Amino acid sequence: MPAGAPDLSLRAAAARLLLPAGVDPDALPLLVARALRAFADGYMAVLLPAFLLAAGWGTQEVGVIATTTMIGSAMATLAVGAWGHRFHSRSLLRGAALLMAATGVGFATWSSSFLALLVVALVGTLNPSSGDVSVFLPLEHARLSAAAAGQARTTLFARYSVLGALSAAAGALAVGVPDWLAGQASIPRLTALRAMFVLYGAIGLVVWWLYRRLPQAAAAGPGPAVPLGPSRGVVVRLAALFSVDAFAGGLVVNSLLALWLLQRFGLSLTQAGSFFFLSGLLSAASQLAAPLVAQRIGLLNTMVFTHLPANVCLVLAALAxxxxxxxxxxxxxxxLSQMDVPTRTAYVMAIVTPAERPAASSFTAVPRSLAAALSPMLSGALLSAGFIAAPLVACGVLKIGYDLALWRAMRSEKPGS
Incomplete structure (x- = not known):
């Protein structure tokens, strides 16, 4: 057997398992990297408030750190949109993976200095939310959009989202590891929590290795080299609407929802992890079903009519x-709430011309990241002040308004292929 044949055979088997028909096999490393990053994000989002509280910081500081991480992600995404065309997307992805590794080491090392944590949160890749709001997102989306067309693209983005949701659910289960280590191996709890940040950094190095396997030349191009042209108007409208959705979502990022569960009902860290595991499985199932629903009722209808009842449930949960x-x-x-994730991405990629896709991805991602960065601090302040239900109610009401506005603004637009 020739050298490298087992690796190629394994890669081919993974491609058949993970990639839908009609998709370029070069998309495989992106899906695997997404799964690994989501696993790390899944446990980090739940562990972050517990880690900060164990390190001696308060509820307000949790909100500040969550906001700072999202501001940093927004700034990095903005930089990619403005100057990313000067570099190849593979180089940018590898650089982001190294930054992920440094983020894990930084949090594990400097937990006693709030200023140091703020700096690492600002320049790092930590993600306190249930979705991917990092600099990885527009870079991966631009490459994925070139790997398929039409319905295959929607299915590919659904697989990408489902892998992320399943891996994040598995990561949520891992939040019980520090308490288990503390009880079984007599390791101080804070030390066990720090070890999870070291693991986060190690996963960043594996992701870097996966990005090395991406081809240097890609159909998606080196980045957002072609500015928005004929699609500028519709992309601006979408970016504004997505920003409202992102601001609302920032009020209930997973770190703050975990904090709400811990404070409102006294859940343990392990119980909260079990909740996020089960909710992650439900999200993954809904995202897997999203392409089938979209094929029957359309991308926009799937985005709106699954999102509305989900947000009503959030408001009711706050008052339960x-x-x-x-x-x-x-x-x-x-x-229900995550069916709009793959359909939203596929809708943006289909509503613009192929040459504008990288620019459209960055243009819609940057305002989302900026808007999402503003709200966790507000949510942390409300929780700290004793307004326990307010962040969830505000999130649900704003998202209902977004759904209705999106339907009214975009119902006459017909996406292409």
């Missing part, structure tokens, strides 16, 4: 008098 009812409503929300 007991834990079982609140969790039930949150589970229903999880089963």
């Amino acid at each position: 008098p007991n834990l079982p009812l609140a969790l039930g409503l949150l589970f229903v929300r999880s089963a």
Whole structure:
């Protein structure tokens, strides 16, 4: 057998398993990298508030750190949109992976200095939300959009999202590891929590290795080299609407939802992790079903008519008098709220010309990141002040308004292929 044949055979098998028909096999490293990053994000989003509280910081500081991480992601995404065309997308992805490795080491090392944590949160890749709001997103989307067309592209983005949701769910289960280590191996709890940040950094190095396997030349081009032209108007409208959705989502990022569960109902870290695992499985199932639903009723209808009831459930969960009812409503929300993730990405890629796709991805991602960065600090302040239900209610109401506005603004636009 020739050298490298086992590796090629394994790669081919993974491609057949993960990639839908009609998709370029070079998309495989992006899907695997997404899964690994989502696993790390899945446990980090739940562990972050527990880690900061264990390190001696308060609820307000949790909100500040969450906001700072998202501001940093927005700034990095903005930089990619403005200057990314000067570099190849593979180089930018590899640089982001190294930054991920440095982020894990930084949080593990400097937990006693809030200023140092702020700096690492600002320049690093930590993600306190349930979705991917990092600099990786527009870079990966631009390359994925060139790997397929039409329905195959929608299915590819659904696979990308499903892998992320499943891996994040598995990561949520890992939040019980520090307490298990502390109990079984007599390791101080804070030390065990720090070890999870070291693992986060190690995953960044594996992601860097995967990005090395991407071809240097890609159909997606080196980055957003072609500015928005005929599609500028519709992309501006979408970016404004997506910003409202992102600002609302920032009020209930996973780190703050975990904090709400810990404070409102006294859940343990392991119980919160189990909740996020189950909700992640429901989100993954909904994203897997999204292409089938979109094929029947259209991308825009799928985005709006699954999102609306999910947001009603969030408002009701905030007002629920007991834990079982609140969790039930949150589970229903999880089963519906993420159907718009793959369909939204596919809609943006289909509504613009092929040459504008990298620019459209960055143009819609930057305002989303900036808007999402503003709200966690507000949510942390509300929770700290005792307004426990306010962040969830505000999130649900704003998202309902976004759904209705999106339907009214875009119902006459017909996406291409």
